[in-house]
Amino acid sequence: MAEAVLIDLWSPQMNSQNNSIQKLLCSTLETIEKQYSVHAPFVYIMCYQTPRGKRMNKQDSLLKVISGFQSLKKGIEVVHVTSTAAALYAIKQKLDEKDLSIIKIILPAQRKASMKVFIDHLFTPVYQFEFEDLWLDCEGNNLQQIAEAQSAIHTLPAQEMELIESEIQAYLESLPGLKGELTILKSSFIPDNVFLHGFTTRTGGISYIPTLSSFNLFSSSKRRDPKAVVKENLRRLANAAGFDPETFHSVKVNHASDVWIMGKPQPESYDGIVTNQKGVTIAAPGADCIPVLFADPVKKACGAAHSGWQGTLLGVAMAIVNAMIKEYGCSVKDILVVLGPSVGPCCFKLPQESAKKFYSLDPECVRHFESSTPYIDIRRATRILLETGGILPQNIQDDSVTDHNQNLTFCTACHPDKFYSHVRDGTNFGTQIGFISIRD
Structure with missing residues (x-):
């Protein structure tokens, strides 16, 4: 049983659809609450960071959805950042603070291949990941057939993998040194x-x-x-x-x-x-x-x-x-x-x-x-x-x-x-x- 659940609502297009994303999140959280009726997992919702004003409106909308889930809401955090690398690294830090290592990721099927690359670079075999598809697009349409087709993708083209690696490297290079100067x-x-x-x-x-x-x-x-x-x-x-x-x-x-x-x-x-x-x-x-x-x-x-x-x-x-x-x-x-x-x-x-x-x-x-x-x-x-x-x-x-x-x-x-x-x-x-x- 997962100790933490990551819901990937990533992409500017998905985030632009307020009603649809609320419905999608509500449905997903309902499923999680039913599945984990005894031991509620920590839930992290990963969202694209829009400009400041829109971000606050978006977060307010998500918080309204979250407030309806009594068994989960104390363990839900929304992570708004500008890159997947930054989001996953922030969530990794939260997992490590709590010593969690069994994670379910619920995400659009078309994001699965790229997510696996990010995970391979930012995590180690200490962590166990399970993937589950989100079945709705940003307009609330059922995309089960498309998702099934996308789930067959196991590897990304070399060029896309290089872009992910560059994103990760650029993000890690931007982080400050800890515990004093390099000696x-x-x-x-x-x-x-x-x-x-x-x-x-x-x-x-x-x-x-x-x-x-x-x-x-x-x-x-x-x-x-x-x-x-x-x-x-x-x-x-x-x-x-x-x-x-x-x-x-x-x-x-x-x-x-x-x-x-x-x-x-x-x-x-x-x-x-x-x-x-x-x-x-x-x-x-x-x-x-x-x-x-x-x-x-x-x-x-x-x-x-x-x-x-x-x-x-x-x-x-x-x-x-x-x-x-x-x-x-x-x-x-x-x-x-x-x-x-x-x-x-x-x-x-x-x-x-x-x-x-x-x-x-x-x-x-x-x-x-x-x-x-x-x-x-x-x-x-x-x-x-x-x-x-x-x-x-x-x-x-x-x-x-x-x-x-x-x-x-x-x-x-x-x-x-x-x-x-x-x-x-x-x-x-x-x-x-x-x-x-x-x-x-």
Whole structure:
């Protein structure tokens, strides 16, 4: 049973017919009230925004219709805006505030194909949609035969899809940044004249869901932030940092130690990327796991790794180093390594069985080992493995150790205003990244 119902009365032509739209809305609301006699859903009515005077008259007319439906009227909202993208995004925010995900959309059959495109871009599989046809046109005529013919349309022409995508992009670009200015953290280790790099924080983006706000840079089928929003956040990052978002590549995390050598066939999943190509930006995500950046200013090669506790033990950091040595002739003595914001030993616990592996590497990687869930220092473990592999200690930046001002390697769980954290926020967490590219 739907938790929310969206009634699409969209189009200037439909909105221009006062009597007809009132009849249509009244009939639709009657059906909803009968169908949901026990648990009334939230109802959102989506209308085209006409000039101000006409808009008020139209809204007054709709409110008169709504007032007659006792079981529904407290849960009915009318959304007047100038574009479908703006209307759906406004309704999405209302759904997310109430944690609703099962939605019925009642709409003209000829709008169904375009609506599906909008939904694919602005929602994720967290939401379940059911479509139902409105059978009347703006003049109150029964259009069942036309609707049945239109309902056979499953895809739009490429040109129409491009127009929808442009509408969505333009709308998202118009939204203000949230939670403060976009902030990029940089390392003094990596020479700025050779490499462009940085680590993102959670400020300055458009993601509004609390645990994802505001600069979330990862979309998944289990979260409510759609790809279009993440794409807009990335566009803003690229604009601020000075790279091309069209040549951006982030690792496809599998919590292991596989590395993609850019230019060779791309694996289905991997936790590291290396390249010596100019004009491309590579990145690794993190939300407690360590985003690690690698730079060789001599051979002008770089790498990025996602190092969670499993990837750390499997040696993902040294897998990047070895790939740079093998593929680009780098010397281990020239490679600079920077550990980005990640969960510290103050906040990260593992079951003792997993903790034993870190204890075997170095007892100082584990605190309160006798506990059933000891605290783990994945940064120290990463440094030990890198130094064992030949990276010079002075070429590794972990300023949680070397700089007590904590300019870069913050604990993500301890700083909710600056970073996302799986440990702190649970499964619906946001994601920051570390990124690097070779300057032209």
